[in-house]
Amino acid sequence: MEYSEQMSNSLAARLRAGSRAAAAELVDIYYRQIYIFMRRLGHDSQTSEDLTQESFISAWQHISQLRSGRTLNGWMYQIAANVSRLYRRRHKGDEAVSIDGMDLPVGGESGSDKPANSEQVVRLKNAVAELPVKLRQAVVLHYLQHLTIAEAAETVGVRKGTLKSRLNRALGTLRSQIDS
Amino acid sequence: MSEERIEKLLNELAEATTEPVSPHLAEEIKNQIPQRLSPHRGGIDTVNIIIDLRISKLAAAAAIIITMLLFANFFGGRSGGSDGLLQSGRFLIKYCLGDIDADKGNVSAARLRYEYLSQKGEDVVYYGDSADPQDSNAVLIQWKLPDGRYKVVFGDLREETVLAEELVKLQARMLREKAK
Numbered sequence: 001m002e003y004s005e006q007m008s009n010s011l012a013a014r015l016r017a018g019s020r021a022a023a024a025e026l027v028d029i030y031y032r033q034i035y036i037f038m039r040r041l042g043h044d045s046q047t048s049e050d051l052t053q054e055s056f057i058s059a060w061q062h063i064s065q066l067r068s069g070r071t072l073n074g075w076m077y078q079i080a081a082n083v084s085r086l087y088r089r090r091h092k093g094d095e096a097v098s099i100d101g102m103d104l105p106v107g108g109e110s111g112s113d114k115p116a117n118s119e120q121v122v123r124l125k126n127a128v129a130e131l132p133v134k135l136r137q138a139v140v141l142h143y144l145q146h147l148t149i150a151e152a153a154e155t156v157g158v159r160k161g162t163l164k165s166r167l168n169r170a171l172g173t174l175r176s177q178i179d180s
Numbered sequence: 181m182s183e184e185r186i187e188k189l190l191n192e193l194a195e196a197t198t199e200p201v202s203p204h205l206a207e208e209i210k211n212q213i214p215q216r217l218s219p220h221r222g223g224i225d226t227v228n229i230i231i232d233l234r235i236s237k238l239a240a241a242a243a244i245i246i247t248m249l250l251f252a253n254f255f256g257g258r259s260g261g262s263d264g265l266l267q268s269g270r271f272l273i274k275y276c277l278g279d280i281d282a283d284k285g286n287v288s289a290a291r292l293r294y295e296y297l298s299q300k301g302e303d304v305v306y307y308g309d310s311a312d313p314q315d316s317n318a319v320l321i322q323w324k325l326p327d328g329r330y331k332v333v334f335g336d337l338r339e340e341t342v343l344a345e346e347l348v349k350l351q352a353r354m355l356r357e358k359a360k
Contacts, residue, residue, distance in 0.1 A: 010351045017305040018217040021324065027209045035201045049205055056209045063217055121196055124189050143190040144197065175181050178189075 008072045015063055026076070027056060033145065034080045040140045041084050042129070051087055055080040073147055074154030081137065081155055120178060127177035135170040138163055246292055287313050290320035290333055297323055307354070311335065315357060319350050 011029075014022035034055050038048035058079050066075050128139055134156070141152035142163075153163040287308045294306040304323040311318040316336035323331055330347045332340050342350065 006348060006352050009355055010348045013307070013351050013355065014305055015217070016310070017307050019303060019305040020213055020215075020217060021303050022305075023213045023217055024210050027206050027213075031206045031209055032201050035205065036198055039199065040197055045199075049202060052205065053209050053212065057212055060212075060214055060217055118196075120189055121192050124186075124193050125197065128193070139190070143187065144194040146194070171183055171186055174190075175183070175186050178186065179181050 012066055012070075012072050012075075016066055018063070023060065026059070026072075030076050031056070034076070037077065037080055037140070037145055038084060040144050041081075041137070043084065043087070047087070051080070051083050054087075055083045058083055071151050071154060073151045077141065077145070077147060077151070077155040078157070123178055124174060127174050130177070131170055131173060135166050135173065138166040139170045139174075142167060246289070287311070287320060287335075289337060293333060294321045297321070310358070311354065312357065315354075317350075318354055318357070319347075322347065 011022055011025060015026060031052060035048050035052045038051045039045065043051060055076075059076060062079060066072070128136060131139065137156055138152060141147045141155055142149065147155065149160050149163055149167075153160045156163065158166075291306060291308050294304055294308070297304040298306075302323045304321055306321050307318070308320050311320055313335065316334060318335040319332050320335060320337075321333045325331055325341065329341050329343055332342055332347065332350065334340070
């Protein structure tokens with residue numbers, strides 16, 4: 001769902017003011033995105049559902065951090081990324097860190113010239129899963145979750161330049177993996 | 181492989197790594213929205229208002245009288261149209277505070293109204309903490325009416341019923357004013 005900046009600011013203002021209706025609206029806008037984000041960070045489907053719930057519960061507790069000037073996307077994804085990180089810290093070694101768990105249709109839904117592409121997409125998916133955590137997070141946030149550079153940087157708590165540099169390094173690594 | 185090609189493949193990967201989300205997930209999360217998201221608490225906050233404003237004993241007494249009037253109104257079974265009472269409260273607070281703090285008087289009268297509506301179970305949102313007390317067009321409180329429109333109380337305590345789109349514009353105006 002596309003939300004204009006004005007709508008997003010209005011929602012943030014109502015959240016700051018403690019509106020339950022705004023909280024429900026936040027769930028409608030973000031629950032799918034956050035679930036998919038968790039899956040793309042490598043959690044299995046059940047864990048992703050749990051972590052999505054945990055992210056929203058954490059969001060209710062941290063509404064005061066949604067200050068004016070902060071983007072709703074940056075705030076919500078930062079909470080989700082923290083929830084995922086804390087989960088991994090608690091369950092070190094219990095769960096594989098990859099996006100392999102997601103069903104990726106090979107040669108599936110998109111057109112006749114796609115099998116070759118799909119093969120490359122599968123290789124790319126594996127290459128993304130093997131990226132170091134920080135680079136993978138940058139790629140997932142910007143290219144897969146479609147956050148802007150500024151929002152992705154806010155999410156991981158770095159400057160825009162740092163995030164751009166991580167993306168460049170990630171793209172370089174992915175390119176060499178696909179070409180090899 | 182060019183960077184553009186990798187970016188295109190990442191877009192394809194984004195499309196390929198989406199999956200359906202349990203339809204119950206949103207409802208499960210919404211069920212966990214706490215009754216109160218904001219730090220505002222009825223009753224205790226009434227005392228806090230008096231402390232926050234650092235007003236005289238006379239003004240504090242006036243605030244308590246208004247609270248009692250609001251409760252009398254509530255238990256008397258009259259519905260939300262307590263505009264006259266609100267104005268009377270405003271004049272009382274204004275009288276006690278003097279002209280200098282008249283705007284603060286409006287905010288605290290609006291906050292009493294917020295507490296009253298909140299205890300009535302309305303999904304009411306209070307902006308008085310962040311609104312400019314001197315801005316007569318600032319939205320101090322809002323709540324949703326059964327017909328989907330919103331009732332808004334402004335900085336000068338006038339009340340208007342507005343559509344959701346108009347409310348968004350009013351909030352956007354407030355945010356712009358605040359950013360100045």
